[in-house]
Amino acid sequence: MSSAQSEQRSRVVTTRSVMNMKRRGEKITVLTAYDFLMARLLDQADIDVILVGDSLGNVVQGHATTLPVTVDDMIYHAKAVRRGVEKALIVVDMPFMSYQTSVDDAIRNCGRVMKEVGVGAVKLEGGAHIAEIVRHLVRIGIPVMGHLGLTPQAINKFGTYEVRAVEEAEAEELLSDARVLAEAGVFSMVLEKIPAALAKRVTESVAVPTIGIGAGPHCDGQVLVVYDMLGVTEEFRPRFVRRYGEIAEEMRVAFRQYISDVKGGDFPRKEESY
Ligand code: KIV
DSSP states (O other), X not given: OOHHHHHHHTSOOOHHHHHHHHHHTOOEEEEEOOSHHHHHHHHHTTOSEEEEOTTHHHHTTOOSSSTTOOHHHHHHHHHHHHHTXXXXXXXXXXXXXXXXXXXXXXXXXXXXXXXXXXXXXXXXXXSGGGHHHHHHHHHTTXXXXXXXXXXXXXXXXXXXOSOSOOSHXXXXXXXXXXXXXHHHTOSEEEEESOOHHHHHHHHHHOSSOEEEESSOTTSSEEEEOHHHHTTOSTTXXXXXXXXXXXXXXXXXXXXXXXXXXXXXXXXSOGGGOO
């Protein structure tokens, strides 16, 4: 790391600095977090952006989809994350039906997140049909990250978690959505599970950074769900998740050792007692 880079990392990350990273050609790193300790570890590791994803509906709450997640759930987890972060930009996912219903609802719910938690931005799923909402939010000072491609809140429309925009018509629509979102004022956008060639076209077509997940190497940044990359969600193994740990197995080993130590009378020992 150059001295210029290490100097940068001691500074707080903002939506503006994320946009500047694209201009400089510096890749943007994003991981999810849902609690204080994970957020603190990510921040200490110099992650650029922490996304409090509504994926918490799956990995924390155990739901089959993200649809049941509420604004109150997001605020609860985002507050915990906020307490662990000094430098990273925190982005909070707005849950299903908290912004799609009207501009007023979007302003009220996104405003609650910004005001009650104190984070840097919100993330909304969808293309041209939410552009008006994005425009209003940005105008009143709420930065928005977009999200196109496999948008999990639309799973009942898609009916599958397969790669999106493989067909030409859907690819063209996505490209157009990306341009409309950029024009509406998003400071960045997630591209989820789309062909790498399409993600490259989008990345070259918009001035704001693209953050890929299952969208190939040409995006301006990458995001993964933290439990997936750590190997905690063992059964979820799509090709776009690179495993940086096998933490589920390490946890099982630790739990079994603890159980055996307690049952066998080895824990606690004298030096572990008062
Ligand atoms: O909810 C989430 O964690 C997300 C990321 C996977 C992009 O939207």
